[in-house]
Amino acid sequence: MFVELKHGSGGRPTQQLIGEILSIYGDNSIKDLEDCALIEGGLGVTIDGFTVSPRFFPGGDIGKLAVCGSTNDLAVRGVKPMYLAMSILIEEGLPKEELIKVVKSAYGVSKELDVKLVAGDTKVLPRGQADGMYITCCALGKAVTGRPWGINNLSSGDILVITGPIGKHGALISALHYGLDVDQLASDCAPLWPLMQPLTEVAGVKCARDCTRGGLGTVLCEWAEGAGIGIEIEEDLIPLDPEVASVADVLGFDVLHLACEGTAVIAVAPDCAEYVLSSLRVLAPNCTAIGKVTEDHPGIVGLKTEIGGIRVVDMLAGEMVPRIC
Amino acid sequence: MIRKVLLVKGIVQGVGFRPFCAKLAKELKLGGSVQNNSSGVLIELCGSNENIDEFSKKLLDEAPPLAMIQTIEIISEEKLLGPIGEFTIKASERQEMQLVLIPPDIATCDDCLQEMRDPNDKRYRYPFINCTNCGPRYTIIKELPYDRTKTTMACFPMCDDCSSEYNDVTDRRYHAQPNACPECGPTLWLCDARGKKLASNDEAIALAKAHLKAGRILAVKGIGGYHLACDPRNDEAVRALRARKKRPDKPFALMAKDFKAAEKVVLLNGMARKLLASPRRPIVVCPKAKGCGPLLSAYVAPNIDTYGVMLPYTPIQHLLLEDEDLDLLIMTSANLSDEPLVAGNREALQKLASITDYYLMHDRDIYVKIDDSVIAMAGNTPIFTRRARGYVPQPYISKDVLPPIFGAGGEMKSTFSVSHDHYIFTSQYLGDLKEVASIALYEHVMDMFLSLYEISPLFLVHDKHPMYLSTKIAKDKLPEVKDSLAVQHHHAHLAACLWDNDFQGEAMGLILDGTGFGDDGNIWGGEILVGNAKSFIRWGHLLEAPLPGGDKAVLEPWRFALSILLKTFGLDKSMELADKFWPDRKRTSEALIRNMNIYVKTSSAGRLFDAAASLLGLRDAVTYDAQAAIELEALAKGRECAPFRLERENGHLILDWRPAIEWLIMGLMGGKRKERLAAGFHDGFAAALAQACKDISLETRIRHVALSGGVWQNKRLLNVTCALLRRAGLEPLVHKNTSPNDECISLGQIAIGIERWSK
């Protein structure tokens, strides 16, 4: 058996691969598969590798993506990002100015978030042994919510809120990869902490996730399966960019599987949904409620379609586009 | 004088078998008893040797219409010491092993109809009249043995009259579990879209008819669920139904008062009549009658040359269709898009509120939902396109004891099958498992089958597709199986067709369908296999081409049309043709052509027919399954033969469609009639398939050809291919008791499992 590209999709095959890896660690690892781990001392930690191709794209670059991607994993668990550790793998022959540009871009987001780079490493690989540069970024921060946000909090009736239109990053990278022209489209790559911070005070916020690889659909499947709850979302409530729809249409992708890089789905108790939405609206004018957690069909995510049925949403099965983040 | 005890096995409960025995025993002056037990019916006979032999003979010859006697076992035979005595019917007994077979639901019989129309009868115009020979069965049973208390009729205690019928051995309603009368039984009422009751019983019928005549849409509760009914002559009503149901094109089924009404709109041959009138009452898809066009709204079954027709099978339906000016009704399953049909009253009020104007409701609960069965006539050959009411849960019977296997089935036209003892039980059509509600139905029926028959499968067979939900459900529900097996989709088709034909040897398989997960990770669907349930080889297949946009390509046939143009004509010419055929889709088609190599490849025959339909300008996008191919078939007229090529490539036989696509495009450019092009595409393809089989037969000496896969619902393709195969001295094997589409996958899975796990 070999590791295949599909194992990096973020969908079901990825889940299986991770399962195998964790089984080796047995009890010496964390069991709940959240985006970041909450560890002793009220700290949260996460690590992420970034290999996106192309490295520069409308709306961002690999440096910005690395800081956003890793700190967003903290933000959606109610952890304030504070420190970064970064490892950069560079291919021999990369123009130095490109490296500097990437690091400056990373610095820009770090500054905005007030996070410090406290550890780092660089390696240079012989030409051909890497494609330009890869970044691995570890983010550390402090949990500030009363109770940790996580899928264990999910319960029937919770309202699902999305902070903006879905799939923009995935659609953009796909379009660039397959040579489709989409001049209107930019990645949604952005830090989520500014959005999430005000919510850390709201008791009714249960759980959040940035919808990266595998998209909104995969995240919701993980929630439904992980918490043994049912989820129902409505097709016509999900904010969608026409350009994203068009890319998905051409390539035959499901928009629910297209990655976001600065868009989160948040589960909140029904009585504070309105409050959460109005609070989010300040920075995320397109945020909206898209569905709810139900008692029906535990473990299954249903999509209410325009023609009236409820379709099963599954995780992404194979790879869509290699190297999306 | 002797005393003989017989055990009769088969479908012998709930079909009037015991009263029949009692009547027969009385006729022959025999004493003794008859009793249902969990293995069948136990008959004790006391009397002369001759009369007892006569009894056994008549048991087989004159058994009630829905009884299916499998075996008659002699349990004991001895000299009778005492007197002959009375013949009695004894109460059911429950034993450890439960092997009783449940009968399917049965159309109202002639005796009951006569009573219902007799003003002097206590059940005059009673909408729930039934007897031992007719009425609901499968849909009302919750538990075995089959007794009233175990059905949804348990909440209607019988009045004295009904009770005495029920207990009178000589009565037609002796132990008829759904027996009822106006005094004690269920009631019928009409309510508006918000559930407000407007009329009851006969007044409800009168009002319902008036509303139908006025062009309103009604939800009518039937045996396995609700129908949506309206007047098919009323254009506005039919269009409203289409709009509200969000079902733009898929044909609506018709219910005809009688043959006379049916023949106004369809051509009926002998076989079609037989099926229509059978107590199983399927929808029979028949050619539209010549000149029937103006009679019905064009929106009943647009762009095709057939209507699906059935005859009434419940008293309510007979009452609704009693007037000459309402002798045809649209009766389409009441559901939302691809969801299972609606069967509960509350469910109906909730889900159908935006579709229906009124409800014709009653309070006899439907325990399990089941759709109407659909059979299409390919000349005189009936082809199941949906096996459900009237047929399920009748099992396949094997002479061997079978290992207990669960076959999880496919995904789109899902069914499951389970083997047990000498039987294979196949569920009804359970719908598209991509619908959340279908999953619930699958689980409900699965629980029901396993508990009714007390089966704990030791083995699981499922499709090789890594994402099929049927596999997931079965694995979740059967965590304790000893062993499981993933079976290639088209191998399951082959095995199903062979089992269905009771054929044991090796056969060729022309397996043509839309999609199946191939052993090489590609999407298969135009497969020439050689093998049996034990094993198979992929002898050949259709030329493969990329399927641009995965599932999208299924909904938009023009995408695969573009792909085959590219494969046939190369870049420049295909771009040029694409601009011509789909000028509005230029942006997408250019992107698709540029990226064609990223898409998964398919050898699907279903997609090829869709694509041909798109090239002929029939349609670029479909609103129901196989629509493009169905319309291509409807278009085909005349005699032509498109050239398909057979080639050997790396030891594989490749059926190359490129010459046929060239022929099609040339014909289009040359102004040849599309009817002939469509005909040529069908017949040329059939000729190539037959030729391939001839070649393989020369090499292997195999003579039988199994035809399975949804594409074989194409009547023209089936008839022409069968004729050509026979002419070549080969023998086609066509599905008999199951559909060639993916409904048969679970049966094939069981057949393959039997090979694997029979010791």
Ligand SMILES: [Fe+3]
């Ligand atoms: Fe199939």
Ligand SMILES: [Mg+2]
């Ligand atoms: Mg992460």
Ligand SMILES: [Zn+2]
């Ligand atoms: Zn009857």
Ligand SMILES: [Zn+2]
């Ligand atoms: Zn009564």
